[in-house]
Amino acid sequence: MYFKGRTVLAFVMLTMLASVLVTMTMADRWMEPDERGSTAVAAAASDDKGAYRLNQSELDKLNAVIELIETKYYEDVDREELVDGAVSGMMEALDDPYSVYMEKEVAQHFSESIEGSFTGIGAEVTSENGKIIVVSPIKGSPAERSGLLAKDVLVSVNGEALEGLSLQEAVAKIRGPKGTKAKIIVQRTGFAEPIQLVLIRDDIDVETVYGTIRPDGVGVIEIRQFSLNTAKRFKEELEKLEGQGMKGLVLDVRNNPGGVLPVVVEISQLMMKEGTTVVQVEDRNGNREKTLAKGGEQKKYPIAVLTNKGSASASEILAGALQEAAGATVIGEQSFGKGTVQVSYNKALGDGSLVKMTIAKWLTPDGNWIHEKGITPNKIVAPPDLYTVARMNLKETLKLDSLSEQVRSAQIMLHGLGYEPKREDGYFGAETADAVKKFQQEHGVPVTGEIDAATAGTLEQAVIKWIQNKENDAQLLEAVKAVSRK
Structure with missing residues (x-):
């Protein structure tokens, strides 16, 4: 079964593949359906579900409103839209941003990220x-x-x-x-x-795992999300690096929004002693269920996990499990902080739409709830300013005495690339103009001391090239240092 979070992928709305999903932010796992097409753990499939249905007075109230709208409202209204609106209203009444209703058209696109495409x-x-x-x-x-x-x-x-x-x-x-x-x-x-x-x-890109070994013997495995094939690919990369004599491992889950829960469990337990806790789930009555590592072993080489603000859900499960139960070092920024569990039902509704609601918390091996807090790194390392600077979108040429956020972005870029503008407050002074001229001279751009579209484009390309150079990745270098020291 899969855990899948209330957050929605902006790159796709997914296609529903099964009757029920249990959701933990972006970590998913399928629940096996029972003979009635729902699940044994779902209230909707329980023998006494009739106790939760609307009574006659409640039904009368809803029917009265629908009748009023259809007979008195000044415009024709689609009846299906009214029903969808009523269900949406119930979910909104929970005052929980992670409990939502998805209409059929939305739910029809609900599988592609799980498949990794x-x-x-x-x-x-x-x-x-x-x-x-x-x-x-x-x-x-x-x-x-x-x-x-x-x-x-x-x-x-x-x-x-x-x-x-x-x-x-x-x-x-x-x-x-x-x-x-x-x-x-x-x-x-x-x-x-x-x-x-x-x-x-x-x-x-459907590929989710990238492994490399550095000249110093440190292996780096980047996991971009936890899709169905990620555990298989991770095992392949890990075995390849170990076969090359890897002395330490860095797991990079920066900007990894999560994915399939059994996959992150399978990956985590490869580096954890059998029987140790990978993750816990706590229901509203305080009952906890632990998922234990099976068939794995704690690695003899040191491990570091790289996180940032975009590391969420399944990424946080991995970081928390290895940090608390396998002695790994977490380095980078505080992670996103998503620690609740949602359950999604579509077959129970009968028309392809689905309801998703929060049912529990997930906790780290030590029982810590990281919701709205995130995983705290053992060592906090902020990314260089060039990683977070706003890209430029010029509407006019930036000149002396200009004052804007665009100028500020240019100053941060120039400073990060080694052209010292002396200030980063958004004011285009003489020092900034000198830095621009130096940059233009060295990059074959007309030397004007002003930032036009051509200069801005060249400046951004220089920033991208700088970012792509792994030797400028301060967080990665700190993680490599950490596993090398151990």
Whole structure:
């Protein structure tokens, strides 16, 4: 069975493959259906489910409202929309952003991320207090390439405001066919002005695991999400690195939004002593169920796990399990913080739609609930400013005495690349102009001391090249150092 979180993939709305899903943020596992087509653990399949049905007075009230709307409302209304609205209203009454109703059209696209193949912008989003917030951009996706970051607030897409929309409504505006353009306005902490990013929707890479061994003998395995084939690929990469004499292992789950729960359990227990706790689930009565490692062993070589703000759910399960029960070192930033469990039902509704609601918490091996807190690294290492700087979107040339967030972004880029503008406050002074001239001279751009579209494009390409150089990855280098010391 799979755990799947309330957050919805902006790159795709998934296709439902089974009658019931148990959801833990972005970590999923299938529940085996019983003879009645639901599950033995679901209240909907219990013998006394009739006790939870609407009584006659409640039914009369709903029927009265439907009749009033259909006979008195000034416009014709689709009856199916009324029923969908009633179910949505019940879920909203729970006042829980992780409990939602998905209509048939939305639910029909609910499997592609589990299979590891999808099309869109490549970002997972959630809804908090009426705002659409990025959980994580997927590595290598249009979202990541454009500079979208975890915790960014999405204000609008192609001119259409997102605030106040349901998660499904917002995602419907964000997603789209391959090759189409999405102009996204983002509000980012630390920036006074909104940021505009332009993304071209694309196929998202289905490969989820990348393994390499460094000249110093440290192996690095990057896990981009936990899809159905990820455990198999992880085993292959791990065995390959061990066969090459790996002396230490770095697991990189930065910007990994999660995935399939049995997969993260299978991966975790490969590095954990048999019988140790991988994860716990606690119901509303305080009863806890532990998932124990089977058939694995604690590795003799040191292990470090890299996290950032975009590491969520299954990534947090992996980091927490290895940190608390296998002696691994977590390095990087505080993770996203998603620690509740949702159950989703679609067969019970009978029309392909589904209801998803929070039923429990998930806890680390030591019983810690990381919800809205995240996994705390053993050593906090912030990414270089170039990793988080807002990409430039020039509407006019930046010149002396300009003052804007665009100038600030350019200054951060110049500073990070070694061209010292002397300030990063958004004011285009003489020192900034000198830094721009030096950059232009060394990159074959007309030397004007001003930032036009050509200079801005060249500057951003230089930043991307710098980021792609692993030797500039301060978090990775610290993780390598940690496993090398051990």
